[in-house]
Amino acid sequence: MAENNQVGGPAIGEGNAVYEVSSVSYSYEETGALDDVTFEVKAGESLALLGANGSGKSTLLKMMNALIFPSSGSVRAFGEELSEESLQDEGFSLAFRRRVGFVFQNSDAQLFSPSVWEEIAFGPLHLELEPGEVEERVEATVHILGLEHLRDRPPFHLSSGEKKKVALASVLAISPEVLLLDEPTAGLDPKTAGFLARLTVQLAAAGKTVITATQDLALAKEVAGRAIVLGEDHRTAGDGPAARILGNRELLLSANLIHDHPHSHAGMEHYHPHSHLEEHHHGDEH
Amino acid sequence: MAEAGLSIPEWMRKKPIDAGVSRNGRRRRTSVVERTISGLSEALRSSIFSERIAARPGLLQRIDPRIKILGFLTLLIAIGLIHSPFILLGLYAGTVLLAAMSRISPGYFVKRVWLFIPLFTGVIVLPSLFNIIRPGDPLVTLWDFGRDVHLGPWLLGDSLAVTRQGATGAVIFVLRVAASVSLAVLLTLSTRWPDLLKALRVFHVPRVFVLIISMTYRYIFLLLGLATDMFTARRSRLAGVSTPREDRRFVTGSMGALLGKSQALGEEVYAAMVSRGYSGEPRTLNRFSLAGRDLVFAACVAILAVAVIGGDRIIG
Numbered sequence: 165m166a167e168n169n170q171v172g173g174p175a176i177g178e179g180n181a182v183y184e185v186s187s188v189s190y191s192y193e194e195t196g197a198l199d200d201v202t203f204e205v206k207a208g209e210s211l212a213l214l215g216a217n218g219s220g221k222s223t224l225l226k227m228m229n230a231l232i233f234p235s236s237g238s239v240r241a242f243g244e245e246l247s248e249e250s251l252q253d254e255g256f257s258l259a260f261r262r263r264v265g266f267v268f269q270n271s272d273a274q275l276f277s278p279s280v281w282e283e284i285a286f287g288p289l290h291l292e293l294e295p296g297e298v299e300e301r302v303e304a305t306v307h308i309l310g311l312e313h314l315r316d317r318p319p320f321h322l323s324s325g326e327k328k329k330v331a332l333a334s335v336l337a338i339s340p341e342v343l344l345l346d347e348p349t350a351g352l353d354p355k356t357a358g359f360l361a362r363l364t365v366q367l368a369a370a371g372k373t374v375i376t377a378t379q380d381l382a383l384a385k386e387v388a389g390r391a392i393v394l395g396e397d398h399r400t401a402g403d404g405p406a407a408r409i410l411g412n413r414e415l416l417l418s419a420n421l422i423h424d425h426p427h428s429h430a431g432m433e434h435y436h437p438h439s440h441l442e443e444h445h446h447g448d449e450h
Numbered sequence: 451m452a453e454a455g456l457s458i459p460e461w462m463r464k465k466p467i468d469a470g471v472s473r474n475g476r477r478r479r480t481s482v483v484e485r486t487i488s489g490l491s492e493a494l495r496s497s498i499f500s501e502r503i504a505a506r507p508g509l510l511q512r513i514d515p516r517i518k519i520l521g522f523l524t525l526l527i528a529i530g531l532i533h534s535p536f537i538l539l540g541l542y543a544g545t546v547l548l549a550a551m552s553r554i555s556p557g558y559f560v561k562r563v564w565l566f567i568p569l570f571t572g573v574i575v576l577p578s579l580f581n582i583i584r585p586g587d588p589l590v591t592l593w594d595f596g597r598d599v600h601l602g603p604w605l606l607g608d609s610l611a612v613t614r615q616g617a618t619g620a621v622i623f624v625l626r627v628a629a630s631v632s633l634a635v636l637l638t639l640s641t642r643w644p645d646l647l648k649a650l651r652v653f654h655v656p657r658v659f660v661l662i663i664s665m666t667y668r669y670i671f672l673l674l675g676l677a678t679d680m681f682t683a684r685r686s687r688l689a690g691v692s693t694p695r696e697d698r699r700f701v702t703g704s705m706g707a708l709l710g711k712s713q714a715l716g717e718e719v720y721a722a723m724v725s726r727g728y729s730g731e732p733r734t735l736n737r738f739s740l741a742g743r744d745l746v747f748a749a750c751v752a753i754l755a756v757a758v759i760g761g762d763r764i765i766g
């Protein structure tokens with residue numbers, strides 16, 4: 165999967181901006197989903213997009229995948245503005261879809277083919293790869309994710325962990341330079357979640373730009389070098405090195421990513437900020 | 451969002467009145483509505499778009515989808531031109547034979563096809579059987595009025611009867627529909643869905659049209675899947691037996707939610723397809739290529755079409 169699709173756009177080198185998101189706002193009919201969000205993503209960066217439910221993470225990722233377009237502000241990818249107009253250009257749209265892959269939060273939405281094998285082949289085929297190469301890529305991807313035994317099964321009836329793997333495989337087979345992952349570990353058992361986290365780290369190490377939307381701080385800590393926090397007001401609440409953001413309890417508390425909750429210890433109830441990030445121990449202070 | 455003041459109300463702490471698990475002998479039956487929805491979902495899946503059948507090594511499965519579409523189209527036109535009930539019956543029998551040769555159980559196939567036929571024929575055929583709609587020689591008199599009956603300015607006649615012309619017309623019509631539906635079902639059963647869509651594009655069926663068919667297909671499954679889920683979810687919350695009336699009210703009440711839900715999911719599916727490069731042009735790995743058997747099949751279809759149309763002219 166090392167070889168990339170060099171179609172359209174300037175060559176991407178380490179340090180070039182892959183995305184420039186400038187003062188983007190978005191609302192669905194009446195509901196606001198994003199408010200004046202600005203940031204840049206450099207090639208090869210691994211970025212976590214943190215935010216509570218409803219803070220606008222999915223909306224932002226869909227916008228970065230040119231599935232929806234900002235109500236105001238602009239998103240540029242590879243130097244080109246993403247707009248309905250620019251995506252209508254067949255050349256640009258093909259190049260963009262080859263370079264950016266999106267794993268949806270809802271696997272059921274993402275899996276629509278009659279069999280796992282065809283599901284994985286869908287992207288490469290529709291992005292006009294040679295039939296021989298399509299087969300090679302599907303085989304390789306099936307192998308990487310250990311899906312050999314599921315090849316001919318219809319994706320609807322798989323377990324949620326298997327569905328997520330197939331969804332990821334269907335995007336990896338395209339071999340995009342940028343991966344947008346929407347809550348990749350939500351609802352998965354620890355083993356599968358761990359597997360996906362390690363895979364994400366490897367993809368980032370292989371030079372992919374990885375943008376992971378999540379509320380799973382442990383995942384963010386493991387996979388991301390940088391983190392952006394979306395507040396419940398749909399604005400950027402923080403942006404910086406992951407270690408610094410994840411260490412900022414004040415910030416995480418205000419964005420509702422960690423909570424105060426009561427613990428009972430031998431009949432005594434008390435509250436303290438709690439992140440599930442590290443195991444916390446209660447010494448003999450009580 | 452653990453609020454500091456969150457507390458569980460008293461009633462939630464209590465045990466259910468009868469916490470024991472006991473049987474009382476009464477059966478909870480699945481309702482008609484519930485069975486209809488999951489039945490419909492299953493029937494659609496298995497009868498029209500069964501991938502399992504399309505993957506079997508049968509006769510029709512091996513024919514190139516383009517040739518199959520052309521051939522079946524030819525036969526459909528022939529069926530439309532034929533008036534002899536015997537030839538139509540022969541053609542219908544032929545479709546059952548084709549089903550058998552394509553590893554589709556004939557019993558299953560016949561049952562499935564006849565499930566759809568009343569849908570297409572009932573309303574049209576029934577009235578035309580009777581002399582008051584279509585005059586003719588009475589075959590069976592149902593009601594002798596004894597005198598001429600008028601309905602406003604119309605003379606209805608002196609009896610209500612099924613006519614010979616009406617009955618013959620109905621038989622021909624039903625046979626025509628049976629043979630045509632059989633062909634359509636054979637086509638969808640024996641062809642993988644992506645291949646069928648791609649073949650349509652070969653015949654320059656507009657991209658938008660293929661896109662609509664393809665999305666309708668996915669949408670029907672989403673809708674039926676969601677409906678089945680909603681019923682399952684409801685059943686888990688229902689202790690007792692629900693009456694048919696309650697079932698109907700549930701269906702009408704949840705219709706809006708269901709449509710909203712399936713529409714949202716449908717949009718998301720479409721977005722996911724676009725995200726992976728879909729632009730309305732279906733693509734598959736199968737490169738269509740004509741083999742000898744495709745030509746033999748095409749020749750057989752052509753000869754059959756000419757023979758039945760010619761035969762029909764001679765008989766009628």
Ligand SMILES: Nc1ncnc2c1ncn2[C@@H]1O[C@H](COP(=O)(O)OP(=O)(O)O)[C@@H](O)[C@H]1O
Pocket residue numbers: 192193195196197215216217218219220221222223224714
């Ligand atoms: N299709 C939609 N129609 C209407 N409102 C939506 C839709 N999708 C999301 N929203 C609303 O937009 C806001 C942001 O949602 P989303 O981007 O899904 O957040 P997140 O992924 O962070 O949970 C929420 O208030 C949500 O209710």
Ligand SMILES: [Mg+2]
Pocket residue numbers: 221222223269346347
């Ligand atoms: Mg989301």
